[in-house]
Amino acid sequence: MRLSSMIYVFLVATEIITSDDIEPYSVDEYQRRDDWPKWKETIQVDLNSLTKRDVFGPVVPTPPHVKPEEFKWVFIRKRNEKNEIVRYKARLVAQDFLNALRLITRSCILP
Numbered sequence: 001m002r003l004s005s006m007i008y009v010f011l012v013a014t015e016i017i018t019s020d021d022i023e024p025y026s027v028d029e030y031q032r033r034d035d036w037p038k039w040k041e042t043i044q045v046d047l048n049s050l051t052k053r054d055v056f057g058p059v060v061p062t063p064p065h066v067k068p069e070e071f072k073w074v075f076i077r078k079r080n081e082k083n084e085i086v087r088y089k090a091r092l093v094a095q096d097f098l099n100a101l102r103l104i105t106r107s108c109i110l111p
Helices: 003-018 027-031 036-052 095-109
Strands: 071-079 085-094
Touching: 027 036, 036 071, 036 085
Parallel strands: none
Antiparallel strands: 071 085
C-alpha cells in the first residue's frame, strides 16, 4: 500500500473514531437514539422483504444436538459527499456470515 493511501486510511479512521456520532452495536443502543423511528422503519422494511421472499420457515422445536444459527442486525447510514445522511439501512445477517465478512474485509484492508 502506498504511503498516501495509508495516510488517507489513517485520517478517515481517525475521523470515525473521534466522531461524536459513532454507530452503536446493538438494537438496544439504537433504541436510545433520537433517530430510532427511522431505524425501526428500516428494520421493518428488511423484515417485510425477508418475509416476502419466504426466508423464514415455520417455527419448530430445535433438537438437542442441533445448534441454531445465530444472527445479528447490521446497521449502516449511507452518506453523500457532504457527509449528510441520505439513507438508513438495516440487514439481518447470519453470525457465520459476519465472521466470513470480517475475514474478507481484513484480507482486503491489511497488506
